[in-house]
Structures are given as structure tokens and as C-alpha cells.
Amino acid sequence: MIGVISSAPAKVILFGEHFVVYGEPAIVLAIDRRSYAKVENRDDRRLFIHSSNLNLSGYYEDQVFRIQQGDYKEARLKFNPIKLAIDKVLSKYQDANIGLNVEINSTVPVAAGLGSSASVVAAVTAAVGAALKMNISKEDILRIAFEAEKVVHGTASGVDPAIATFGGALLFQTDTGFKPLEVKADIPLVIGDTGIQRSTRLQVAKVREAKEKYPQVFDPLTRCAQEIVMRAIDALKENDLDSLGELMNINHALLYGLGVSDESLEWLVTAARKAGALGAKLTGAGGGGCMIALAREEKLGAVSEAIQTRGGTPFIAKKTDEGVRIEQG
Numbered sequence: 001m002i003g004v005i006s007s008a009p010a011k012v013i014l015f016g017e018h019f020v021v022y023g024e025p026a027i028v029l030a031i032d033r034r035s036y037a038k039v040e041n042r043d044d045r046r047l048f049i050h051s052s053n054l055n056l057s058g059y060y061e062d063q064v065f066r067i068q069q070g071d072y073k074e075a076r077l078k079f080n081p082i083k084l085a086i087d088k089v090l091s092k093y094q095d096a097n098i099g100l101n102v103e104i105n106s107t108v109p110v111a112a113g114l115g116s117s118a119s120v121v122a123a124v125t126a127a128v129g130a131a132l133k134m135n136i137s138k139e140d141i142l143r144i145a146f147e148a149e150k151v152v153h154g155t156a157s158g159v160d161p162a163i164a165t166f167g168g169a170l171l172f173q174t175d176t177g178f179k180p181l182e183v184k185a186d187i188p189l190v191i192g193d194t195g196i197q198r199s200t201r202l203q204v205a206k207v208r209e210a211k212e213k214y215p216q217v218f219d220p221l222t223r224c225a226q227e228i229v230m231r232a233i234d235a236l237k238e239n240d241l242d243s244l245g246e247l248m249n250i251n252h253a254l255l256y257g258l259g260v261s262d263e264s265l266e267w268l269v270t271a272a273r274k275a276g277a278l279g280a281k282l283t284g285a286g287g288g289g290c291m292i293a294l295a296r297e298e299k300l301g302a303v304s305e306a307i308q309t310r311g312g313t314p315f316i317a318k319k320t321d322e323g324v325r326i327e328q329g
């Protein structure tokens with residue numbers, strides 16, 4: 001049986017992480033690293049999920065999960081949002097007696113703040129919908145992926161599912177939601193993974209403590225973060241990479257001041273700047289995870305090498321306008 005293949009992109013936060021929690025705007029960019037999902041119908045009622053990059057597989061039958069490859073607990077944890085999303089799609093399908101084979105293949109580093117889980121869920125949701133010949137809109141995919149994301153992250157801003165669904169660049173603010181941003185340039189980035197897993201929750205708590213202890217210090221930083229985003233919007237429109245790099249450096253300084261950078265990130269940020277990046281900053285929650293460096297095409301190689309030398313895992317990425325999409329089927 002020919003399956004349906006779909007994919008969805010990963011993301012980086014270019015500007016505004018942490019301050020976004022307090023109502024300030026943030027800029028999120030979809031990058032050309034994608035998660036792929038292949039879905040086939042089955043004649044029985046089993047739901048098989050296999051993730052080749054995580055080396056996990058198992059199946060659900062009558063809501064009972066059975067492991068086939070890898071650790072039971074890990075598989076349940078990782079498959080939980082996927083199962084939830086599939087259940088939501090199936091709840092709209094007339095024939096509840098349906099089985100599926102779901103094959104996941106992601107090129108997005110896991111638990112690094114790059115939105116891997118949301119990109120997998122968006123891709124699976126689209127593929128299941130297409131395999132069952134259902135009419136699922138991007139809005140439906142966003143809603144389903146957001147519900148699944150809440151299970152993984154508790155309270156989630158919804159940034160990851162939104163960017164995985166729509167792609168491009170989004171301006172996000174808690175009170176106004178998402179707005180697509182006009183971006184002329186490719187935004188050539190080197191992403192450096194410190195390999196250190198971090199907890200978003202813990203980093204957010206750290207910032208809250210600083211805010212509560214030093215409100216008069218925190219408030220001007222917040223205004224500063226807002227101004228950075230405003231200027232970055234113009235720089236993105238005008239393809240002004242120099243200004244974007246400078247703004248990234250200032251943004252990183254604010255995050256460093258709040259205590260969410262760490263030694264591993266500092267090594268990589270400094271190395272990237274020394275190697276000729278226009279700017280570099282941590283991305284996402286901090287305390288490990290990833291940093292991003294903006295560099296002209298001819299410097300991307302040198303910046304990658306510098307990050308690698310300092311113990312990070314680099315990869316080159318650029319903006320993608322393609323959100324969730326059907327690849328085949």
C-alpha cells in the first residue's frame with residue numbers, strides 16, 4: 001500500500017524569548033530542517049508508531065500500548081502527543097475501526113528548543129488526515145498540534161505548533177497572537193547545539209525570580225527587549241543583516257544578564273562571533289540547548305567549524321516559508 005508522506009519544519013526564536021512570557025513580542029523563524037511522517041492504513045485496529053531516529057517502536061491496541069523496540073517509558077512519553085493528535089483526527093472520522101502505520105523520521109535535534117515535537121505532531125496530523133482522505137485545514141492542524149503540545153509542556157505559548165504549521169517568520173505576542181512577518185532575506189544561520197538538555201520550566205522560573213527580586217531593573221530590560229524586536233522587524237524587511245546581527249548580540253546580553261545563558265552557550269556564542277558571525281545569541285529557554293549565529297554565506301563554514309571546535313554540534317540552516325505540507329500521496 002502506498003503511504004502518505006508529510007513534513008513540517010523546526011523553528012528558532014530569533015528575538016524575544018523569555019520577555020514574551022511577560023507580554024512582549026517575539027520573532028520566530030521556521031528553518032529548513034524538517035520532521036517527516038509516513039502514514040499507511042491498516043486492515044486491523046492497531047496503531048503502529050515507529051521513530052527511526054529515536055529507535056523506538058510500539059503499537060496501541062484498544063488503548064493499550066505495547067513496546068517493540070526501545071524503552072517502554074521513553075516510547076510512551078515520546079509517542080503520547082502523537083497518539084493524542086491521531087485520536088483527535090480519528091474522532092472526526094466516521095469509521096472508528098481503523099488501524100494505521102506511522103513512521104516518523106525527523107532531522108530536528110530533540111529537546112534542544114527547536115520545536116522537534118511540534119513539527120513531528122504537525123506532520124503526523126497532516127499525514128493521517130490525508131491518508132484517510134479527510135479535509136483537514138492548516139487551522140485544524142494547528143489546533144490539534146497545540147492541544148498535543150500542551151500535554152508535553154503543560155502551559156505552552158503555542159509558538160512551536162504555529163510555526164510548524166505555517167512556516168515563514170511569525171511575530172508572536174500573548175495578547176494578540178501570531179502575525180506573519182515580511183522577511184526578504186534567507187537569514188543564513190549556524191545553529192549550535194550545546195548537547196546540554198535543559199528544562200524550559202526551570203529557566204522561566206529563574207527569570208521570574210529575577211523579575212520579582214529586582215522589578216525596577218527588570219522593567220527597563222523588558223522595554224529594551226521590545227525595542228529590539230521592533231528594530232528587528234524593520235531589519236528583516238530591509239534585509240539588513242548587519243543590524244540583525246547587532247540586535248542579536250544585544251538580545252543575548254539581556255538574556256545573559258537574566259542568568260539564562262550558561263558556560264556551554266557562552267563558549268559557542270563567543271567562538272561564533274570570533275569566527276566572523278554578524279551576531280550570535282542563545283535561542284529559546286537557555287541553560288543549554290541551542291545558540292544561533294547569523295553569518296554571511298562565505299562565513300558559514302568558519303562559524304560552524306568554530307562551534308564544533310568548542311564542543312558544540314553545528315548545522316547550517318536558513319528560513320523556510322514552507323509550513324506543514326504533503327510530500328507524497
Ligand code: PMV
Pocket residue numbers: 016017018019020021112113114115156157200203204283284285286289
Ligand atoms: O526553548 P524553547 O523552545 O522551549 O523556548 C522557550 C521560550 C520561552 O520564552 C523561554 C518560554 C515561552 O514559553 O515562551
